[in-house]
Amino acid sequence: MGRLWRAGKSRLVKQIRDAPTKDAILKLMPDNLQSVDDWMDFVSEKTSATFKLKREKYKAMKKKQLPHTCSRKGYARLAEEMRKSSSDPSSVTRVALWTKAHERKDGQPVNSQVVETLERIEQTEAETTASTTNVVDDALSKVLGPDRGHVRGFGFGVTRSKLSLLSQQDHKYKVLEKEYLKMKEEMVEMKTMKDEMIEMKALMLSYLKKQAEPSEELSNATASVLKRLNIPPMPSPSSINNNSHTKCKLLDWYGSGEIVAEGRWSSNDPTALVHHVPIGPHAIRVWVDVAKKPNEYLWKPTSEMTCIEEALGSTVAWPSDKVIISE
Numbered sequence: 074m075g076r077l078w079r080a081g082k083s084r085l086v087k088q089i090r091d092a093p094t095k096d097a098i099l100k101l102m103p104d105n106l107q108s109v110d111d112w113m114d115f116v117s118e119k120t121s122a123t124f125k126l127k128r129e130k131y132k133a134m135k136k137k138q139l140p141h142t143c144s145r146k147g148y149a150r151l152a153e154e155m156r157k158s159s160s161d162p163s164s165v166t167r168v169a170l171w172t173k174a175h176e177r178k179d180g181q182p183v184n185s186q187v188v189e190t191l192e193r194i195e196q197t198e199a200e201t202t203a204s205t206t207n208v209v210d211d212a213l214s215k216v217l218g219p220d221r222g223h224v225r226g227f228g229f230g231v232t233r234s235k236l237s238l239l240s241q242q243d244h245k246y247k248v249l250e251k252e253y254l255k256m257k258e259e260m261v262e263m264k265t266m267k268d269e270m271i272e273m274k275a276l277m278l279s280y281l282k283k284q285a286e287p288s289e290e291l292s293n294a295t296a297s298v299l300k301r302l303n304i305p306p307m308p309s310p311s312s313i314n315n316n317s318h319t320k321c322k323l324l325d326w327y328g329s330g331e332i333v334a335e336g337r338w339s340s341n342d343p344t345a346l347v348h349h350v351p352i353g354p355h356a357i358r359v360w361v362d363v364a365k366k367p368n369e370y371l372w373k374p375t376s377e378m379t380c381i382e383e384a385l386g387s388t389v390a391w392p393s394d395k396v397i398i399s400e
Contacts (some may be wrong), residue, residue: 333366350388
C-alpha cells in the first residue's frame with residue numbers, strides 16, 4: 074500500500090513539472106483536496122530549487138544501486154536452494170550468495186555497476202591468501218564497505234549482533250549433532266554386544282542341557298581342539314581309579330578349547346559330592362591346584378565360589394569330556 078502511494082505521488086509530481094500553464098496545474102488537483110491554497114503550497118514545494126537538488130541527489134544515488142534478482146524469494150530461500158543443489162554446502166558463502174542474487178537467469182549481471190563490482194570482488198578474492206566466512210573481512214565488505222545496520226546477503230532484519238548469535242547457535246547445533254551421532258554409534262555397538270551376550274547365553278544353556286546325556290557334537294569339538302593343541306585324548310573314566318590323584322587339565326567348559334586350570338583327578342562317581350552336591354552323570358570331581366584363567370566361570374558354581382580363582386585348593390565338578398589327563 075505504501076509503495077503504491079509513493080508511486081502515485083511520483084507520477085503526480087512529474088505531471089506538475091510537465092504542465093505548461095498554471096491552469097493545467099490547477100486541473101491536476103486531486104478531488105480529495107478542499108483548499109486550492111493547500112494544493113498550490115504542494116506545487117510550490119515540488120517545483121522549488123531545494124526539491125530539485127534533492128531530486129538530483131537521489132537520482133544519482135539510485136544509479137549507484139546494485140539491484141538484486143531475488144524478487145519475493147529473498148536471500149534466505151536463495152541460500153537454501155544453493156546449499157541443496159551444491160555438493161559442498163559449506164562453499165555457499167556470502168560472496169557466492171550475493172553474486173548469484175545479482176545475476177539474471179542466464180547468469181549475466183543485472184547492470185554495468187554490478188559487472189564492475191563483481192570484477193572488483195574477484196580481484197580482491199584473488200589477492201586474499203586465505204578465504205574467510207567472517208562478514209567483516211570478506212571480499213564483499215572490502216569492496217562495498219562495512220555493513221551499516223543490516224548485513225548484506227542475509228535478508229531484511231539481520232544485523233551483525235544477530236548474525237553472531239545465530240553463528241554461535243549453529244556451532245552448538247553442530248556439536249550436539251556430533252554427540253548424537255556418537256551416541257547412536259555407541260548404542261549400535263551396545264546392541265551388538267547385547268545380541269552376542271544373548272547368543273552366548275543360549276549356547277551356554279544348550280551345553281548345560283546336553284550335559285545330562287553324551288553329546289556327539291561336543292565330543293567331536295573336543296577332539297578337534299585336543300588335536301589342534303597336540304594333546305593326547307583323555308582315557309576312559311572306567312580305566313582310572315577313583316581314589317587316585319592323577320594330574321589333569323581342565324578345558325573351558327563352553328567349548329573354546331583353552332586350558333583354564335590344572336589339578337588332580339578325584340572321582341567320576343555320579344554320587345561323589347562337591348560342597349554337599351552330587352556331581353551327577355558325565356562329570357568328574359577334580360582338585361584345582363593351578364588357575365590358568367582365574368576369572369573363568371565354574372561349570373557348576375556354588376554360593377561359595379563362582380570362578381576358577383575362588384576354587385583353588387578345593388574340588389569342583391567338571392564335564393568329563395572337558396578333562397584331559399596330563400602326561
